[in-house]
Amino acid sequence: MAKLTEEAKGVYVIAVTPFTDEGALDLDSVDSMVDFYEAAGVSGITVLGQLGEAPKLTSAESSLVVERMLKRLNGRLPVVVGVSAPGLAPMTELAEKVMDQGAAGVMVAPPWTTKTDDQSFAFYQSVGEALGEIPFVLQDYPLTTNVTIAPKVIERIVREVPNCVMLKHEDWPGLSKISALRAGSAKGETRRISILCGNGGLFLPEEMSRGADGAMTGFCFPEMMVGVVNAFADGKVERAHDIFDAYLPLARYEQQQGIGLAARKYVLAKRGAIKSGALRKPRPVLSAADIADVERLLARQAIRLKEIGA
Incomplete structure (x- = not known):
């Protein structure tokens, strides 16, 4: 598999980690989940992310999930692994291992102890x-990490750390950050990642609309x-909004702290992507309400x- 580059675009879906009702790793569902995501038209898959329940996996289980996913894809789509x-x-050890297995790149979030620019x-x-020649994604998720990285700092990282090829933007509110970064690269002040x-x-x-890929x-x-x-790639901005609006109520429901991931896995199981919607303990359980x-x-x-023909 080719390595991740600054040219990456599309949808790199964050994969859930399938478990049985009893909490065991469900590798068969990794296969069906990969097939489901691929059929949906994604450009790549990211595994062991924040909502992949990565902290609940042993290091051996993490390797098994990555290995199984890469085997199922057989090079058809790039895989990014959270390390x-x-x-x-430990970050470097896991990164080198998954790259040897065929991953396209890795994703790294800052530790909570990071306080200054x-x-x-x-x-x-x-x-x-x-990481050396391993390309990586800078995960900017201050709502979880409690680390705020200003645009000027990201630009400095991009200028001086050549294997940083992607920003996973999750600042909130953060639209102005995208605008600032794109303005900087448009002026030639930094690489466009x-x-x-x-x-x-x-x-x-x-x-x-602000320049995300x-x-x-x-x-x-x-x-x-x-x-x-x-739709955005085709210049059909209003069509993009129509599609988004149709799904927004459910997307909003998924953003609830605690039960959001449980709701997501419930629907994925209902759609046949995975066998069980269970999370690994400690876990929330959806009530009848x-x-x-x-539903x-x-x-x-x-x-x-x-109604909108989508």
């Missing part, structure tokens, strides 16, 4: 040096993100999609 760790040694730059400078956006796709149309996030209907990104909410949203979504 964030408290130290550079200089510390942010120094961390990613160290990451770049440790790929910007893929997260936050469940909640701001995807606006992010695309696509999405790197999860949603139980990845075809929504594919449809929005493709939660399930009724989701109502699905029914209304189907009606709206039919």
